[in-house]
Amino acid sequence: MAKITKLDDIVSLCKRRGFIFQSSEIYGGLASCYDYGPLGSELKRNVRQAWWKSMVQMRDDIVGLDSSILMHPMVWKSSGHADKFADYIVECKKCNARSRVDHLEDAPDKSSTPDDLTTKVCPNCSEVGNFTEPMPFRLMFETKMGANADDTMTLFLRPETAQGIFANFKNVLDSTRVKIPFGIAQIGKSFRNEVTTKAFTFRTREFEQAELEFFCEPGTDEYWYNTWKETRFNWYINLGIKKENLRLREHDKDELAHYAKGCVDVEYKFPFGSGDWQELEGVANRTDYDLRQHQRGIRSMSQWYEKGRDLTKVELVEEAPDYHKGPLSYFDEQQKKRYIPYVIEPSAGIDRSTLAFLVDAYDEEEVNGKTRNLLRFHPELAPIKVAVFPLVKKDGMPEAAQAIAKSLKKHFACFYDEKGAVGRRYRRQDEAGTPLCVTVDGDYKENGTVTVRHRDTMEQESVSGDQLLNYLRDKLENWGNK
RNA sequence: GCGGGUGUAGCUUAGUGGUAAAGCCCCAGCCUUCCAAGCUGGUCAUGCGGGUUCGAUUCCCGCCACCCGCUCCA
Numbered sequence: 001m002a003k004i005t006k007l008d009d010i011v012s013l014c015k016r017r018g019f020i021f022q023s024s025e026i027y028g029g030l031a032s033c034y035d036y037g038p039l040g041s042e043l044k045r046n047v048r049q050a051w052w053k054s055m056v057q058m059r060d061d062i063v064g065l066d067s068s069i070l071m072h073p074m075v076w077k078s079s080g081h082a083d084k085f086a087d088y089i090v091e092c093k094k095c096n097a098r099s100r101v102d103h104l105e106d107a108p109d110k111s112s113t114p115d116d117l118t119t120k121v122c123p124n125c126s127e128v129g130n131f132t133e134p135m136p137f138r139l140m141f142e143t144k145m146g147a148n149a150d151d152t153m154t155l156f157l158r159p160e161t162a163q164g165i166f167a168n169f170k171n172v173l174d175s176t177r178v179k180i181p182f183g184i185a186q187i188g189k190s191f192r193n194e195v196t197t198k199a200f201t202f203r204t205r206e207f208e209q210a211e212l213e214f215f216c217e218p219g220t221d222e223y224w225y226n227t228w229k230e231t232r233f234n235w236y237i238n239l240g241i242k243k244e245n246l247r248l249r250e251h252d253k254d255e256l257a258h259y260a261k262g263c264v265d266v267e268y269k270f271p272f273g274s275g276d277w278q279e280l281e282g283v284a285n286r287t288d289y290d291l292r293q294h295q296r297g298i299r300s301m302s303q304w305y306e307k308g309r310d311l312t313k314v315e316l317v318e319e320a321p322d323y324h325k326g327p328l329s330y331f332d333e334q335q336k337k338r339y340i341p342y343v344i345e346p347s348a349g350i351d352r353s354t355l356a357f358l359v360d361a362y363d364e365e366e367v368n369g370k371t372r373n374l375l376r377f378h379p380e381l382a383p384i385k386v387a388v389f390p391l392v393k394k395d396g397m398p399e400a401a402q403a404i405a406k407s408l409k410k411h412f413a414c415f416y417d418e419k420g421a422v423g424r425r426y427r428r429q430d431e432a433g434t435p436l437c438v439t440v441d442g443d444y445k446e447n448g449t450v451t452v453r454h455r456d457t458m459e460q461e462s463v464s465g466d467q468l469l470n471y472l473r474d475k476l477e478n479w480g481n482k
Numbered sequence: 483g484c485g486g487g488u489g490u491a492g493c494u495u496a497g498u499g500g501u502a503a504a505g506c507c508c509c510a511g512c513c514u515u516c517c518a519a520g521c522u523g524g525u526c527a528u529g530c531g532g533g534u535u536c537g538a539u540u541c542c543c544g545c546c547a548c549c550c551g552c553u554c555c556a
Contacts, residue, residue, distance in 0.1 A: 423517030
């Protein structure tokens, strides 16, 4: 079990070892933004790659995509995100509680128009008509396209990568030979103006998502929903997350987003925040909502031009009666049937998973009366796979060790170190989570063997230099299944 | 956004209205044949900006950031 109990300890660990730093720290920091350091960037990239490998590389039914962060504004009208602009928030001057204007109700003895705040009652403290000026609630980051200030268009940084997939659904259908059921996967940055950020990298306004949109025939969606639920849960377990720290939690009906028929969260028991269990990933049954919405959006494009490209004035047209034959429909050759597919969406947070893997791997143990700190990363995630040392800095050992390190680097992340006593070097690698260390000693000159030292057990084995690469590969690839 | 708390070296902690201290880490050298050894030397800090003061890390104000609890959010 990880000994860490406080978020402060995690933050400190991350900074000390070069995993995660506060963004713009030399300028006092920027709220909610973080940078990944030398070890952290490797770790995060490995998390990303592990996801991609299991979701795309290892499967015949999923293809990859890398869509742009900036998209046509109408995408966000269709998806429903742009309508968030219609939301205004006020704050009660008495109790400081914030409420959405459209959620406020009139006091019992009064009535007026929805916009008249003087009769509205604060749901928190029952004060009537004592609110601040309504403030627009901006979920999405805005930016301007076009260098000429007089000729720019307001664009939004995507609040989810999913819409890039829906917008390319037709392209992928037309350019590949995918057949339903199939998925499109994507990893990338998203941006949301969260009202509150919190808990280190757990909830930030800029974050990285790994999303799969898995398209299936209506009626098979429950099956795929359950399949993905299990698959995604096991992904974390197979990469070393302790089972007692992970769970699945089904959303209640009233908790569901407007587009979802079902949703389950993969939650990790973080050692911070209220309630401990925090969402790493959501698996949602988005039904045919998104593709149908985009079909409405496509048919609303004349409005976009007529209304002066003002998103707030565009009203999506009604859905066509034969929408199931629309441009984003799918034709099933076998069944000779055309329909809008249902979508199962496993949507994972890369930053959150990275943090969970880091926290879960952390361990302390007593060795000869002293504390050994280590990170028990799964080798697939470990920033450094193998470290190579000369036992001492003489007798040609450094040269031999360097040559070995150089040859291993072609195959995996490998680190060479000759500073200080070898015991200290082992412990340094424990802190970085390096699974295996190779030490060149006097035996190498004598009979060509080196010593391999294991992070988790501290045990050592003698291995022939000729067999070293195969040995290491075997250990790294078959971790856990002895 | 509200309330509370915190901010001294990479880390953990001292301390002071008058030269900012230590341990660990780190770096260099010596030594060293298997788990943070030893010796010598060395680098590095009062979050930012104002004010009071002869003098502010210390007192005051503002800002920034983080943590805890709400609120908000999916």
